[in-house]
Amino acid sequence: MLNHLALANLTRPNTISKAIDIYHKDIFKYVSNKKNMKDFLKSLNIFLYTYFLMKYNKDLETFALKNNEYINKEDNFDNLLYFGEKIVRGYSNKFTSVLKQNDHELIEDALEYINNNFNKKLTLQGVANKLHISRNYLCHLFKVQTGYKFCEYINLQRVNRAKELIEENKKTLEFISFDCGFSSQSHFSTTFKKYVGLTPNEYKKTLIYN
Known part of the structure; x- marks a missing residue:
């Protein structure tokens, strides 16, 4: 299976155009006929599915299976080429819900830690380190999710x-x-x-x- 990590890392909504650029460059590099195209899209689909599952604990099996089903039945090269873009954009769209879920879990962890340790000296940097995120991101996220400053x-x-x-x-x-x-x-x-x-x-x- 091809390594699509560079593309996967760019499936965020704000970098989707770069992911699409990589997709087309990889097509030019690895695909020469319809069979190659089908194999490439199946590889891309399963890689992105696995990426989201392993990195974000987001199981997109139903979405991945529908993609695979289309790839199997479609025989037009141009349609397959366009569908590859839809696969990349589709996973990118899923990313928004992943971020919201992850942000919610991060704030829950932050609140739990603060509620258990508010009688100690707490700093924004210290709590951010506990959560393995940046100080600035925690500051922004805390205000957005709770309505309070840290x-x-x-x-x-x-x-x-x-x-x-x-x-x-x-x-x-x-x-x-x-x-x-x-x-x-x-x-x-x-x-x-x-x-x-x-x-x-x-x-x-x-x-x-x-």
């Missing part, structure tokens, strides 16, 4: 946990500040007031006296 979400988790501990009325505000991951008492007070409208001490008094 730091905003962490602060919200810390403030919500602080509110719970204040309501329990078993720990000092100094302990709560440290336990929730705030860098200092002043940071705790400023951040708490930003999201709750009251300082931690003011919030505590509303619970005690009302």
Whole structure:
């Protein structure tokens, strides 16, 4: 089977024209008759199917089988040539759903990690490293998927946990500040007031006296 990796890596929507260019260059290089064309398209189809399965865990078996069925029954060379383009574009179209699925899973992993570690020192770069993606991509993805900036979400988790501990009325505000991951008492007070409208001490008094 031919190695179509260069083409497969360009099946993203923004690089599809380059993938099509490679397709035509490979046709010129490897195909000389109708039989060659059928064999080439079958090779391309199974390679792209395997690529999506292995790299993105996306099983496109039904799509691949339909492609293979058309290749088997079509005898016109020009139609086969055009259909090869449709195969490449078809896998490219599937890429959008793959990206959405992968982005959703990435954010789920990011949220799970933050929810379990918000009381520790967290940085955008640190979480990005955990997910094996770039800092800039995580920053963009986080805002798009959650509606919050990275730091905003962490602060919200810390403030919500602080509110719970204040309501329990078993720990000092100094302990709560440290336990929730705030860098200092002043940071705790400023951040708490930003999201709750009251300082931690003011919030505590509303619970005690009302």
